[in-house]
Amino acid sequence: GAVVSQHPSWVICKSGTSVKIECRSLDFQATTMFWYRQFPKQSLMLMATSNEGSKATYEQGVEKDKFLINHASLTLSTLTVTSAHPEDSSFYICSVGEGEAFFGQGTRLTVV
């Protein structure tokens, strides 16, 4: 299966700042990547589909201006949480592959 690497694994930031999370597909050229958010003891919720060379597709209720997604190459997608607030604290996970998805190790974001 595909190997997916996320960076950083965890990050702590102050309210009002922006944080960028990287998702790299190490051995698979991905025209689409997927970003999920997971709150403690809950399931994964799809936030958006990242499309290489075009705009991301956001799920209903996800603010596109707050969660900026860039997919500039077939191996890299980035998620930037802008003007972060404590309620944005969560576990963010990316994946590649449709059907059988391969996930990164996740990024724990804590906004203080």
Add this chain to the structure above:
Amino acid sequence: GESVGLHLPTLSVQEGDNSIINCAYSNSASDYFIWYKQESGKGPQFIIDIRSNMDKRQGQRVTVLLNKTVKHLSLQIAATQPGDSAVYFCAETGGSYIPTFGRGTSLIVHP
């Protein structure tokens, strides 16, 4: 296990026992189902999958059963080990091929 609210249902078993984790899905158009294992602080890891034209599939120590009539999926783990302790999610895909995740079940294996 079943649950209400947002809390994960929990299944506690003794090491060596067989575990059965259940999942109900709602989309009758779903044609591909996957079980994932998620250890604390990590991303989900693929365990086993099954397509809708099958009702059973076996892997190493794991078996997935699919009952399309009642839209029910189960994961059976034989001879459960402490390393199996994790949260298990079922996921379904339909025409979009983007997996939709179920609530998840926390499996706790006691040595």
